[in-house]
Amino acid sequence: MGNRGHTQYRTTRRTSNFSITLYIFLLFVFSMFVFFYYTKDMAEDEQKPVLASEKKEEPEFEENEDNSVWEASKSHGLHPCIKPTAKYKAALGWNRYLTVKSNGGLNQMRTGIADMVAVAHVMNATLVIPQLDKRSFWQDSSTFSDIFDENHFIKALRGDLMIIKELPKEIESLPRARKHFTSWSGVGYYEEMTQLWKEHQVIHVAKSDSRLANNELPLDIQRLRCRALYSALRFSPPIERLGKKLVEQLRTRAERYVALHLRYEKDMLSFTGCTYGLTDAEAEELRVMREKTNHWKIKVINSTEQRIGGFCPLTPKEVGLFLQALGYPPSTLIYIAAGEIYGGNTRLSELKSYFPNVVFKEMLATPDLREFANHASQAAALDYLISVESDVFIPSHSGNMARAVEGHRRFLGHRKTITPDRKGLVEIFDQLEAGQLDGSSFSHLVRHLHKNRQGAPRKRAGAPSGVRGRARSRLEESFYQNPYPECICSSRTRVRK
Numbered sequence: 001m002g003n004r005g006h007t008q009y010r011t012t013r014r015t016s017n018f019s020i021t022l023y024i025f026l027l028f029v030f031s032m033f034v035f036f037y038y039t040k041d042m043a044e045d046e047q048k049p050v051l052a053s054e055k056k057e058e059p060e061f062e063e064n065e066d067n068s069v070w071e072a073s074k075s076h077g078l079h080p081c082i083k084p085t086a087k088y089k090a091a092l093g094w095n096r097y098l099t100v101k102s103n104g105g106l107n108q109m110r111t112g113i114a115d116m117v118a119v120a121h122v123m124n125a126t127l128v129i130p131q132l133d134k135r136s137f138w139q140d141s142s143t144f145s146d147i148f149d150e151n152h153f154i155k156a157l158r159g160d161l162m163i164i165k166e167l168p169k170e171i172e173s174l175p176r177a178r179k180h181f182t183s184w185s186g187v188g189y190y191e192e193m194t195q196l197w198k199e200h201q202v203i204h205v206a207k208s209d210s211r212l213a214n215n216e217l218p219l220d221i222q223r224l225r226c227r228a229l230y231s232a233l234r235f236s237p238p239i240e241r242l243g244k245k246l247v248e249q250l251r252t253r254a255e256r257y258v259a260l261h262l263r264y265e266k267d268m269l270s271f272t273g274c275t276y277g278l279t280d281a282e283a284e285e286l287r288v289m290r291e292k293t294n295h296w297k298i299k300v301i302n303s304t305e306q307r308i309g310g311f312c313p314l315t316p317k318e319v320g321l322f323l324q325a326l327g328y329p330p331s332t333l334i335y336i337a338a339g340e341i342y343g344g345n346t347r348l349s350e351l352k353s354y355f356p357n358v359v360f361k362e363m364l365a366t367p368d369l370r371e372f373a374n375h376a377s378q379a380a381a382l383d384y385l386i387s388v389e390s391d392v393f394i395p396s397h398s399g400n401m402a403r404a405v406e407g408h409r410r411f412l413g414h415r416k417t418i419t420p421d422r423k424g425l426v427e428i429f430d431q432l433e434a435g436q437l438d439g440s441s442f443s444h445l446v447r448h449l450h451k452n453r454q455g456a457p458r459k460r461a462g463a464p465s466g467v468r469g470r471a472r473s474r475l476e477e478s479f480y481q482n483p484y485p486e487c488i489c490s491s492r493t494r495v496r497k
Helices: 001-045 059-066 105-124 148-158 189-197 219-232 237-253 266-273 280-292 303-308 316-326 346-352 367-372 377-386 400-411 422-433 440-450 470-475 491-496
Strands: 097-100 126-128 178-179 202-205 257-261 332-338 392-395
Touching: 001 332, 059 148, 059 332, 097 105, 105 126, 105 189, 105 377, 148 219, 178 422, 178 491, 189 392, 219 400, 219 470, 237 257, 237 332, 237 377, 237 422, 257 400, 266 280, 266 332, 316 422, 316 440, 332 400, 367 377, 392 400
Parallel strands: 097 126, 097 202, 178 202, 257 332, 257 392
Antiparallel strands: none
16 A cells, blocks of 8 residues: 555656646747748848838928928918909099109118008099109119109009000199198098089199008008009019029029018118117218208117117127027028128128028029119019929018018918017027026027917907007008908908908
């Protein structure tokens, strides 16, 4: 009994050892199977082509980021709408004539002429082709037909009012009512002015700029202003041809370009009293110029206060920092739409150290520009055309051209226009200069500050809250800077454009 129990014990032990050994072996085999199976899948994955959707995000992100600096905001189906409504009637204007003396530079005259077209319509007058300013700072002797396509102007507005090139001979000797119409006036004001027709056949307007309100005008009057500026007031054929040629030359240099309205001319710095970054001798030169210019009323200006308040144009160096922070590569082609830069190449080199690919119109077509010599308004017309057609437009300071170009680009489909927040940038520039910001933080702040300042569709802004009286009209956003909503409509109103 004892021997048999012992034998059974040894048999059971051998069976147990065998089971353990078998279990370990099977576990090993299974592990190897799993290993080779997944190793095979990994090898196959390495050999398979990577689909576009499976590629790493980094290169695509960088490419999208680069493209984003050129991409305009979505227009959301908005489009130009300048046709009159069914209630609109043309002005007859028989035996009533409005003569006009346009004042200011090119774009101040352009918007003023568009206003005078609307005023002549309200007053039921025949408009005589305006005389251009020959006494302004630019001293340009150009006539209307030198800058604008006179015949096209007359024909394009034939359905709105009568326009003639000069007064009839029998009318020239008649006495005229000479008026300085009140700035930013409404239709009611000009309807009252029609009382002048009782005693005069001719009314002479001494100044044309800002004679109409920005807001609260009839829809048909607002659209007439747009027809006048964007359709009728076309530049003369020589200017249009050369402007097109210059744009084509820019396109041969680069696929895309930035038009930079660099307001760093001597007169601009003197007028604004901005001397940041200039030498004492340069600051004194600008002060003397301001003192001697009679029609500049403010003579004593605190440059530091001007800059902190955001009233100074960006310097060439600040423009370079600004563009770099926005993400534009150093190879970006930059067209300078401006006159002579104060400080010449020395000052311009501060921009070129960031973006060396800088060109002026004189570098593109010097022989073709000979006929425009000593005609600042004609040269400014070329800058205007090139700026409107650019991929991105950036003004370093607000002004008549900056506002006019921005408005035209909005009208044409909200093309990308970046408007620097000069007041906000001053604080950031100073922090960078003091070493309080690194490049990455500086770029982040600049981009955040300008995410809503890139020409996206929006309705025209009114005056700041709390402002009343005539100051309200002066501080409103210009109609010609943003003709939305009167001259820009959504798809839902496309039938009635």
